[in-house]
Amino acid sequence: MIQVRPVATKADTRAFIDLAYRLNAGDPNWVAPLRSEVAETIDPRRNGWFSHAEGQLFLAEREGRVVGRISAHVDTLALTMPANRGFGAGCGQWGLFEAEDAETAAALIGTAETWLKNKGLTRALGPISLSIWEQPGLLTEGFDHPPTVMMGHNLPHYRDWIEAAGYRPAKELVTYDLDITGDFPPIIQRIVTAGERNARIRIRQVDKSKFEAEAAIILSILNDAWGDNWGFVPLTQPEIDDVGRKLKPIVFNDLIRIAEVDGEPVAFMITLPDLNEAIAPLGGHLFPFGWAKLLWWLRRPRARTMRVPLMGVVKRLQSSRMASQLAFMMIEYIRRDAVARYGASRGEIGWILDDNQGMIAIADAIESRINKRYTIFEKAL
Structure with a gap:
């Protein structure tokens, strides 16, 4: 019983x-x-x-x-x-x-x-x-x-x-898998090149030494970009503090980008080296030697996979050509650094709502494919 x-x-x-x-x-x-x-x-x-x-x-x-x-x-x-x-x-x-x-x-x-x-x-x-x-x-x-x-x-x-x-x-929430070792399709390369010639656009790395200020910029864009999404609940300050403390060790300047248009931050992309690759052998334990292995990995992470957990463009640009252009530019810049500096060969984007047509179009354009699907179930009580 x-x-x-x-x-x-x-x-x-x-x-x-x-x-x-x-x-x-x-x-x-x-x-x-x-x-x-x-x-x-x-x-x-x-x-x-x-x-x-x-x-x-x-x-x-x-x-x-x-x-x-x-x-x-x-x-x-x-x-x-x-x-x-x-x-x-x-x-x-x-x-x-x-x-x-x-x-x-x-x-x-x-x-x-x-x-x-x-x-x-x-x-x-x-x-x-x-x-x-x-x-x-x-x-x-x-x-x-x-x-x-x-x-x-x-x-x-x-x-x-x-x-x-x-x-x-x-x-349903999905994640997308892609090979990041090679160039994206020619049309994406042309879009990125055109963006680089646009003096109004600046794609910059974050500055980890200004962690709180950079986090505030990203949070402002996130709340605007995701506010109408299914399941959205705004993050409170205690949650923001927790997320910052937990993620700070795996935040690297060249893996997080903020897009500015005419000097205004309007989009961001966060990429994280796959920490699971480092903790999988530890069996859930930091002691007696796991903490040293993890600290060593965090100093110079080498990760096969990079995950993009969050990406957003302010609402007023979401239906514009510039929105996808900014997204492709951030993806391409991070892709280059992920391969060259971290030894990455694979990317994972998500999770993404299965009816988020904008993100699905971006994922399709860079020739990624759905590799995991997560389902949230409901029932009337």
Whole structure:
């Protein structure tokens, strides 16, 4: 018989974290996250997202043995978002889902739903772990290769168990894979060259020594560019501080570009070397020697893959030719440096909403292909 109970003690928290390592140990493409990072994510005192959200972690046990886990949570900012863009009034979420079998999955999801209904919520989205800015969606396509930094990976049969609980797809997110060792198609090269001749355009590297100022510029563009997107929830200052602290070690000036037109910042592109390549051999542990290996890698990272997690152009330019021109220029400049300075051979763009026609057109133009698909499911409670 399955018993589901709230996480209440430090031992419970350790069991909650440990379960994912046990259940995914046999999957060669699962990358064990650093345990310290997981612990920080689920700790309300250390994750700025909890400044506008609350949640509960649950463990499932069979005969005293932990066989599953889930989180149930509600984001008060998400409740204020328009309902036609994903969240809205009455919408709660669950995530951090792991289960040994279908019976356990059903018990966990049912418990999460009960928690949400007791909060007065009428609709559930999941899995979202925990914020939409962290790891949204269940991997439903692309199990044959590891995820890149900050992307999720799960067992294939989880989809069947979620759908058996009455859930249907609400939104799909995709990532695109491309070879970056060669030149882009001639038409893209001509667009980049034309942009270089335009005196109004400047594509510059960020200056990490001015981290906060550069982050503020990017955040301003992001909020404007992404404000109408499905699932958008504005980042709060505590979250911004957390993101900055976590990402700063893998921020490199030449991998992040800001596009200016007539001196005004109007677009940005963030690229990260795939940290998963460095942490995969560590098994989730920094000690006793993992920290030294990771610090050495961070000093001069050599990464096969570069991930583009965020890219944006201000709304007023999004339907213009200049928007795609700026995007192609930033992509090309970063591509050159990624190959020459970091030894990269592969790029991954995403996640991208599956109906984001602008980004899909850019991905198609540089001859990339969908390599992973993530699905966010929904159910009326």
